[in-house]
Amino acid sequence: MQIRPFRPEDTDAVIALWQDAGLTRPWNDPRKDIARKATVQPELFVVATDDGGRVLGSVMAGYDGHRGWMNYLATASDARGQGVGRLLVAHVEAALLELGCPKLSLQVRTTNPQVVAFYEHLGYGIDDTIALGKRLITD
Ligand SMILES: CC(C)(COP(=O)(O)OP(=O)(O)OC[C@H]1O[C@@H](n2cnc3c(N)ncnc32)[C@H](O)[C@@H]1OP(=O)(O)O)[C@@H](O)C(=O)NCCC(=O)NCCS
Incomplete structure (x- = not known):
């Protein structure tokens, strides 16, 4: 098994993986999520791949200077x-630690x-928090 950065040619396999894992929602266009991530800490x-190159898993992470975040695991x-x-x-933990990130957060x-x-x-x-969100762009 190998972990490597996402490549554009992984798009269909990754979206199929997310759909299979129940992570996609009608109000979140996965292609737009991928395109946005390509512009910020890509x-x-x-992705995790097997020896034949098949995508077995994914995670999308980021560091905002205060917290690290993990999505689409x-x-x-x-x-x-x-x-x-x-x-x-x-x-993700190792990569964020390398950036000096003190805490990794996620939402379920x-x-x-x-x-x-x-x-x-x-x-x-x-x-002990309540997660709130406000949509800024409608997909
Ligand atoms: C959550 C998910 C990513 C786990 O992936 P996975 O590859 O099966 O996990 P691993 O095999 O690496 O498991 C790691 C450890 O967690 C344990 N584990 C896995 N699922 C678990 C569960 N539901 N409850 C408790 N322990 C669990 C494993 O036994 C293993 O323990 P060990 O390493 O000490 O032996 C996978 O179940 C999944 O894709 N779920 C659907 C998508 C999802 O819910 N994503 C999270 C969104 S917030």
Whole structure:
């Protein structure tokens, strides 16, 4: 298995992976999300591939100067339980630490509570916060 930065030719495979993993939403155009990420810290958007080059997983991360953030963590359903997710998270943690990032944050949809145990297993704690958001661009 290899972790490398996302390449434009990964687009279809990555979007299929996100759809399979239940991460896409009608109000979020994944192609626009990918295009935006290409303009901001693109090196923090990485994929895990097998020896044949198949995309097994992805994660999109960033550092805003205060917190690191992680989105679109996904492992292909037939490749789960083999360490892909752990490796992707470890990669992001190392890359953000290298940038001096003191804390990594992420959000879990309330419709996806089962993934919380995965993050807790990797050392993440539940913060006493309420997540708010405001859409600035309608996709
Ligand atoms: C969450 C997800 C990325 C995990 O990927 P994965 O490649 O199967 O995870 P790994 O095989 O690397 O597992 C790492 C460790 O977490 C544990 N783990 C995996 N899923 C777990 C779960 N749901 N609850 C508790 N522990 C879990 C594994 O047993 C493993 O433990 P170990 O390394 O100590 O043996 C994958 O289930 C997924 O793509 N889910 C759908 C998308 C999603 O919900 N993404 C997160 C959005 S916030």
